[in-house]
Amino acid sequence: MKKGTLVGVDVGTTKICSVIARVEQEDFRISGVGVSPSAGLKKGVVVNLTETIESVRRSLEQAERDAQVGVDSVFVSVGGVHVQGLNRSGKTEIRSKTGEIGKEDVSRALADANSMQLPRDYEVIHMLTQGFTVDGQGHTKDPLGLVGRRLSVNLHLVLNASAALQNVVNAVNKVGVSVNGVVMQQLASAEAVLTEDEKELGVILLDIGGGTTDFAFYRLGSIRESAVLPIGGDLVTKDIAIGLKVTLEEAERLKKDQGTVFPERVDPEAMLEIREIGTGRPRTLLYQDLCRVIQARCQEILLEVRKLVDGIHMRREMLTGVVLTGGGALLDGLAEQAEEILEIPARVGYPMPMESEKDLAFDPSHATALGLLRYALQMHNTGSGNGAGTMLPELARARRGGLMNWFFRKIT
Ligand SMILES: Nc1ncnc2c1ncn2[C@@H]1O[C@H](COP(=O)(O)OP(=O)(O)OP(=O)(O)O)[C@@H](O)[C@H]1O
Numbered sequence: 022m023k024k025g026t027l028v029g030v031d032v033g034t035t036k037i038c039s040v041i042a043r044v045e046q047e048d049f050r051i052s053g054v055g056v057s058p059s060a061g062l063k064k065g066v067v068v069n070l071t072e073t074i075e076s077v078r079r080s081l082e083q084a085e086r087d088a089q090v091g092v093d094s095v096f097v098s099v100g101g102v103h104v105q106g107l108n109r110s111g112k113t114e115i116r117s118k119t120g121e122i123g124k125e126d127v128s129r130a131l132a133d134a135n136s137m138q139l140p141r142d143y144e145v146i147h148m149l150t151q152g153f154t155v156d157g158q159g160h161t162k163d164p165l166g167l168v169g170r171r172l173s174v175n176l177h178l179v180l181n182a183s184a185a186l187q188n189v190v191n192a193v194n195k196v197g198v199s200v201n202g203v204v205m206q207q208l209a210s211a212e213a214v215l216t217e218d219e220k221e222l223g224v225i226l227l228d229i230g231g232g233t234t235d236f237a238f239y240r241l242g243s244i245r246e247s248a249v250l251p252i253g254g255d256l257v258t259k260d261i262a263i264g265l266k267v268t269l270e271e272a273e274r275l276k277k278d279q280g281t282v283f284p285e286r287v288d289p290e291a292m293l294e295i296r297e298i299g300t301g302r303p304r305t306l307l308y309q310d311l312c313r314v315i316q317a318r319c320q321e322i323l324l325e326v327r328k329l330v331d332g333i334h335m336r337r338e339m340l341t342g343v344v345l346t347g348g349g350a351l352l353d354g355l356a357e358q359a360e361e362i363l364e365i366p367a368r369v370g371y372p373m374p375m376e377s378e379k380d381l382a383f384d385p386s387h388a389t390a391l392g393l394l395r396y397a398l399q400m401h402n403t404g405s406g407n408g409a410g411t412m413l414p415e416l417a418r419a420r421r422g423g424l425m426n427w428f429f430r431k432i433t
């Protein structure tokens with residue numbers, strides 16, 4: 022990383038978004054942006070290395086030209102169905118004579134939580150501390166110096182398939198830059214669109230991208246659950262193309278420009294002009310038919326999300342509802358449909374404004390890239406980028422040493 026420069030690259034299924042920022046004291050100012058269509062990924066996973074490299078190269082070069090600076094290392098977002106979140110707890114006896122909790126006790130509790138057998142070919146990419154308890158009492162984020170006999174910790178671990186992770190890192194390395202760290206996409210997006218109050222009171226983040234829908238549940242300031250669904254906005258486009266017999270390009274345009282989730286709200290007699298696939302002949306179709314296709318697919322996506330929400334069994338803890346982000350969240354009426362299906366309040370999450378010299382749209386499709394910078398800045402400032410604001414001693418040391426984390430040594 023060039024001194025004082027932070028770079029985030031969101032490797033998405035539909036676009037690669039690179040953002041360069043200049044670090045100024047504790048904050049940053051965006052100085053360059055590059056967005057290029059993504060070829061080579063399916064549902065968040067690299068399936069064609071050459072095309073992915075080219076897409077990343079185009080996006081980064083554009084950002085470098087924009088910022089008038091060369092980049093040698095970046096933070097990268099990772100997604101896809103191989104990304105799995107799971108909760109683990111660990112405990113330890115406090116060893117000091119006075120019963121005061123020291124760094125070693127915290128390390129042993131963390132090591133205990135992290136001692137489980139990983140699924141074959143998976144690695145831990147985040148070890149996020151949810152909180153500690155001392156002698157089964159209370160809930161604290163910083164147990165150092167407290168007195169007790171037993172210390173327990175709850176962690177949210179994020180695993181990724183080693184090969185899928187390595188392919189993203191390889192693609193970025195082949196462009197000639199190294200990877201400072203990888204960040205799960207919904208963790209990055211959350212940094213851009215969620216307020217600290219929402220995270221404290223209970224909120225669901227839903228990043229609806231082209232290929233995947235990334236889910237995260239926050240409460241008491243920490244991530245509690247995360248999951249990735251292999252469905253996203255591109256399925257809506259595909260359904261329109263198949264159902265209305267138009268090209269994917271035209272389906273995408275129809276969806277973005279005229280699509281809405283509620284057919285009953287458009288004029289029942291309104292017609293749309295389209296070009297038939299194959300022949301290119303002009304044809305008309307009922308506007309409501311477009312909206313019916315959209316409604317059906319969005320309902321299907323949201324019912325899958327509902328299964329995740331119900332699976333958490335903590336409806337009363339989701340006080341602030343769901344925040345929809347990612348490009349898919351821009352679909353007209355989707356937040357309203359989400360409220361109906363999920364039965365919690367919903368809003369569209371636009372990235373919170375940041376200092377910028379550039380004309381970057383602070384729209385939901387840029388949430389991951391912008392949040393990635395915030396996340397990277399946390400690592401830069403504190404050496405701890407776990408998003409929970411909690412000290413993880415070994416991890417912090419390893420990061421200060423220039424590594425994403427100590428589990429991750431072999432691929433960075
Ligand atoms: N105005 C809009 N209305 C409806 N859908 C939109 C709009 N703008 C973008 N989209 C949809 O958003 C999706 C792309 O979102 P985004 O850019 O967040 O995806 P991505 O990050 O590249 O993909 P992923 O996160 O799945 O890897 C596409 O399906 C696109 O059609």
Ligand SMILES: [Mg+2]
Pocket residue numbers: 033034206228230231347389
């Ligand atoms: Mg995305």
